[in-house]
Amino acid sequence: MTTDMPARMLRLLSLLQTRREWSGHELADRLGVTGRTVRRDIDRLRELGYPVEATTGHAGGYRLASGTAMPPLLLDDDEAVAITVALRTAAGGLGGIEETALRALAKLEQVLPTRLRAQVTALQEATSTITWESRGPRxxxxxxxxxxxxxxxxxxxxxxxxxxxxxxxxxxxxxxxxxxxxxxxxxxxxxxxxxxxxxxxxxxxxxxxxxxxxxxxxxxxxxxxxxxxxxxxxxxTAPARYRAIATVHAPADTIRARTWALATRIQPLDDTTCTVDCSADTLPRIAQTLATLDTDYTLDADPAVIDYLRTTYQRSLQAVDGPRHN
Structure with missing residues (x-):
């Protein structure tokens, strides 16, 4: 039973932030208090600006709703470190979030306890990120x-x-x-x-x-x-715009470790040969997957794939050998 009121209210707030909705009975059981005490503590949280709503239903309950401003969140040590690291590496594949992530990170680091700041600093110093300009959909x-x-x-x-x-x-x-x-x-x-x-x-x-x-x-x-x-x-197993199936002269396990093709698209034929379904909606993606195979293979593919690979091959030869003059 939590008898210290400030500690109990912090525990209550933490519970409300971890789940969408709690019944009064569940909160009383978790805190080891009566339902009447839970109701009083809920009223105190409301006075502090936390928008705790009462919900309807069989037994009634409570949830932390959205308000005009976001009150402080309660995070344990692991959550605080995880969020800080995530903000530092945001936001691949997402558009319009980089500046927002930096603002949130500045606020979070300002209030991190010293013991956690040291952990985050160590992670930052030991980790570096290569940022690629994404041309794909975000x-x-x-x-x-x-x-x-x-x-x-x-x-x-x-x-x-x-x-x-x-x-x-x-x-x-x-x-x-x-x-x-x-x-x-x-x-x-x-x-x-x-x-x-x-x-x-x-x-x-x-x-x-x-x-x-x-x-x-x-x-x-x-x-x-x-x-x-x-x-x-x-x-x-989804249909792709361009079909390309490679029969590869290497064990399936070797190719799984070597290529970024989905494991389910690599099927062993025997101990030394496998097939790789390189089909995709774009021709460059097929060419990239084939390049990662790094071994001999035969290809069964759509004419558009064959034409694209031939063109790419000729460009590569020209780049290596230099322009040819008649």
């Missing part, structure tokens, strides 16, 4: 935050989506998880109108809007069990 940070909240709260959302074919349509889904892969962000969700699981690229998703309707979470079907595994398996 996910919008505000969209990512909205979708993450919807996944957490199991709240149905709507949005407009433009698939590769280019025909935009409205979607209504139950969001399940977000997955980052190869510089892209994906939303894994259950499409209520199609009655099936779907994967959406965030750079093709616009106008996301929460509906306010929360639903029980669904269980992923095979090949689950987690969003990353499910998305990886589906991407590996």
């Amino acid at each position: 996910a919008d940070a505000a969209t990512l935050a909205l979708l993450a909240a919807a996944c957490r709260d199991h709240e149905i959302i709507t949005f407009d989506y433009t698939p590769r074919e280019g025909t935009r349509a409205s979607r209504r889904v139950e969001p399940h998880g977000l997955v980052a892969s190869g510089g892209l962000w994906y939303l894994l969700a259950y499409d209520t109108e199609r009655d099936d699981w779907r994967i959406y690229r965030l750079d093709r998703l616009t106008a996301p809007s929460p509906t306010g309707r929360r639903v029980p979470p669904r269980t992923l079907p095979d090949p689950g069990p987690d969003p990353a595994s499910y998305v990886a398996a589906k991407i590996a």
